[in-house]
Amino acid sequence: MEAHFPKTPFVDKKIHLGVCGSIAAYKALDLLRAFHKAGIRVRVSLTRAAARFVAPLSFQSLGAEKVFREMFTDEWGKDGLMDDPFGHLGPGAEADAFLVAPASATTLARLACGLADEMLAAQALAWPGALLLAPAMNPRMWNNQATRDNCSVLARRGHVIIPPGCGQVACGEEGEGRFPDLRLVYLYSLRALSPQDLAGKKIMLTLGPTREPWDSVRFWSNRSTGLMGASLAVAAWLRGAEVHAICGYRLGGRRCFAYVWERRRWLQGVGPARGRGV
Numbered sequence: 573m574e575a576h577f578p579k580t581p582f583v584d585k586k587i588h589l590g591v592c593g594s595i596a597a598y599k600a601l602d603l604l605r606a607f608h609k610a611g612i613r614v615r616v617s618l619t620r621a622a623a624r625f626v627a628p629l630s631f632q633s634l635g636a637e638k639v640f641r642e643m644f645t646d647e648w649g650k651d652g653l654m655d656d657p658f659g660h661l662g663p664g665a666e667a668d669a670f671l672v673a674p675a676s677a678t679t680l681a682r683l684a685c686g687l688a689d690e691m692l693a694a695q696a697l698a699w700p701g702a703l704l705l706a707p708a709m710n711p712r713m714w715n716n717q718a719t720r721d722n723c724s725v726l727a728r729r730g731h732v733i734i735p736p737g738c739g740q741v742a743c744g745e746e747g748e749g750r751f752p753d754l755r756l757v758y759l760y761s762l763r764a765l766s767p768q769d770l771a772g773k774k775i776m777l778t779l780g781p782t783r784e785p786w787d788s789v790r791f792w793s794n795r796s797t798g799l800m801g802a803s804l805a806v807a808a809w810l811r812g813a814e815v816h817a818i819c820g821y822r823l824g825g826r827r828c829f830a831y832v833w834e835r836r837r838w839l840q841g842v843g844p845a846r847g848r849g850v
Contacts, residue, residue, distance in 0.1 A: 574755060574802075575799060576799055576802035576803040576806055577755075577758070577759070577762075577806060578610075578762065578803075578806065578807060578810065581766070582610045582611055582612050582762060582765055583610075583611030583612075584611060584613065585611070585612045585613065585668050585669075585765045586612070586613045586614075586615070586666060586667045586668050586669075587607060587612055587613070587614055587615075587667060587668060587669045587670070587671060587761060587764075587765065588614075588615050588616075588617065588662075588663035588667040588669070588670045588671070588695070589603065589604065589607075589614055589615070589616045589617070589636075589671050589672075589673065590616075590617045590619075590670070590671065590672035590673070590675075590679075590692045590695070590696065591616060591617070591618050591619070591622040591626065591672075591673070591674070592619050592621065592622050592672065592674055592675055592676035592678070592679045592692070593619055593620075593621020593622050593624065593625060593676055593678075594621075594622075594625065594674040594676050594708045594709065594751070595625065595708075595742040596674040596708040596750075596751035597622050597625040597626045597674060598625065598626055599673070599674070599751055599754055600616075600626065600631075600673055600674070601626065601630055601631065601634060602754055603671075603673060603754065603757060603758060603761075604616070604631060604634050604635065604636060605634055605635075606754075606758050607758075607761070608634065608635040610762075612765070613637055614635065614636050614637065615636060615637050615638045615639075615640070615662070615663070615666075615667070616628075616631045616636045616638070616639045616640065617639075617640040617641075617663075617691055617692040617695055618631075618639060618640070618641050618692075619676075619679065619690060619691075619692050620641075620642070620690065621676070621678075623641060628641060640659055640662075640691050640692075640695070641691065642690075642691060643660065643690055643691045643694065659691065659695075660688070660691060660694035660695050660698060661695075661698050662695070663695045663698070663699055664695070664698040664699045664700055667699075668764075668765050669701075669704065669761060669764035669765050670695075670696065670699045670701070670703050670704065671703075671704040671706070671757070671760075671761050671764075672692070672696070672703060672704065672705050672706065673704070673705075673706035673708075673734075673751075673757050674706055674707065674708035674751050675705045675706055675707045675708070676707075676708070676709060677707075677709050677713050677714075677716075677719050677722075679692065679693065680705065680707060680719060680722045680723060680726065681718070681719075681722050683696055683697075683703070683705075683722075683726060683731075684721075684722035684723075684725045684726055702730045702731050702732055702764070703726070703731040703732070704731075704732050704734065704757075704760055704761060704764055705723075705726065705731060705732065705733050705734065706734045706736075706751065706752050706757045706760075707719075707723070707733065707734075707736050707749070707752075708736060708749065708750065708751035708752075709736075709749050710741060710743060710745065710749055711741065711745055711746070711747025711748055711749040712745070712747075713749065714736060714747075714748055714749035715747070715748070715749075732760065732764075734752045734756060734757055734760055735748075735752065736748055736749050736750055736751065736752055737749075737750035737751065737752050737753060738750065759806065759809075759810070762810055763809070763810045763812075766810045766811055766812075767811060768811060768812035769811055769812065770808055770811040770812045770813035771811075771812030771813070772812070773808075773812070773813045773814070774813065774814045774816070775805075775808045775813045775814070775815050775816070776815075776816045776817075776818070777801055777804060777805055777808075777815070777816075777817055777818070778801060778817075778818045778819075778820070779796075779798035779800070779801020779802055779804075779805065779817060779818070779819055779820060780796055780797070780798030780801065780819050780820020781793050781794050781795065781796045781798075781820040782794065782796075782820055783820075796820060798819060798820055801817070802817070805817045
């Protein structure tokens, strides 16, 4: 992940990761690795379709403490009883955050209707807080009114819908429906694990180099990388603040990735700006 993303404050935090059937399911492995590097303890639930894309062993090999699959299995303990008969209640009692990434259209519909017909849906229904949902599907499926209605229902209940990306999907079609930027999903997960003591605050900051014209050819500038400013912007956003970043000229493509949801619009820090007075 980016150099300006925080790492140490999340040691021993617990997040439950739900994975649904999608070609983007393999990206959940990258999320697991990122969480593990930040010291976050992760448990994983795979839907039946997700297990066809990514094997449970892959998550176990990368450090997942436990991988849930079917609600009822043929795996029994040494005493003849199921190893965990209340696995569907575990995340609600133990985890600090619950992320479903990728979230398929089927799972969004299940959650909107309150169904508990498989392990992940039952765990989500027993979760007392806000779910983090990162949809990934074909653009036509994402734009279908049924899917939009399901997302609206979930958003009204307080769950967080991370908007999907736009571009070419696996089938070759173009449009909105791609799995969101992995860094964005990661940051939303960290925000769910952070204290919201800056909620309601608005913060504007500048970062990166400035340029002041000297004459028609030359200008004054500096070699600031913007790393400190980007770190502050991300830290403030993680703690609930509404952040607006003014980035210096040609910041080398660095983005603070402090996203703000306001009146159904995504706002990203301004930059890199061109001109004086930055």
